[in-house]
Amino acid sequence: MKTLTWEQAAEWVTGTGLSATVDRAVQEYVADDGQKQSYSLINKSIHFPNEDAALRLTLPLPKLPYQVSYLANALLPYSESDELRPCLLWMTDWGIMGEVSERVAKSLTQCFRSARGETKLLIDTPAHLFNKTKIPA
Amino acid sequence: MIFARLTSKTETVDAQTLLTIAIVFGWYCYVIPEYANYYALTSHDEYLEVVSRNSATHQRFMSELERWGAGKRL
Numbered sequence A: 001m002k003t004l005t006w007e008q009a010a011e012w013v014t015g016t017g018l019s020a021t022v023d024r025a026v027q028e029y030v031a032d033d034g035q036k037q038s039y040s041l042i043n044k045s046i047h048f049p050n051e052d053a054a055l056r057l058t059l060p061l062p063k064l065p066y067q068v069s070y071l072a073n074a075l076l077p078y079s080e081s082d083e084l085r086p087c088l089l090w091m092t093d094w095g096i097m098g099e100v101s102e103r104v105a106k107s108l109t110q111c112f113r114s115a116r117g118e119t120k121l122l123i124d125t126p127a128h129l130f131n132k133t134k135i136p137a
Numbered sequence B: 001m002i003f004a005r006l007t008s009k010t011e012t013v014d015a016q017t018l019l020t021i022a023i024v025f026g027w028y029c030y031v032i033p034e035y036a037n038y039y040a041l042t043s044h045d046e047y048l049e050v051v052s053r054n055s056a057t058h059q060r061f062m063s064e065l066e067r068w069g070a071g072k073r074l
Helices: A006-015 A067-075 A099-114 B002-024 B055-064
Strands: A002-004 A019-030 A036-047 A056-060 A087-093 A127-130 B028-033 B038-042 B047-052
Touching: A002 A006, A006 A019, A006 A036, A006 A087, A006 A127, A036 A087, A056 B055, A067 B002, A067 B047, A087 B002, A099 B002, A127 B002, B002 B028, B002 B038, B047 B055
Parallel strands: none
Antiparallel strands: A002 A127, A019 A036, A056 B047, A087 A127, A087 B028, B028 B038, B038 B047
């Protein structure tokens, strides 16, 4: 796995034939405790050129929690008879759900990333590239 | 050769794991294959989307994802 910045991810995605643009700005403010804080304003657009709305499928979330992994598998370019083809998982929005949920999600993601050597913050490198590196056989 | 296969398997499980986290917690996450004619998007809206580049890919996903309740959004 290799992580990419917003701009690197947009460049990689563009190379696949999709249209991808990112406009990111960091704004600073002083919090109630007097500490300087910052937040990112991010506008992004990812779509096929001349995308056809008729070619868009929607799927409800699975009813049972353990089924989520099976659905995730179905969305990846992978089958049991073939290895995972290179693909990007690009987190573009989070922090929308409740405080507890977000805390757990961020903790899991941070554990996942740090266990694979990634020390940068998710907001700085939100895209994860899998199976891209050519490995000497 | 064995090393390459093991590494590939690890990457597969890693991708499955990260995408599972995104779906469970309602994060917006794009799945963008390098050599495929589709992309997928997870969100907090309690549904997922798969967008195909052409009709053939769309039909393939309609068939493969039928058991997941795939359809057009009303």
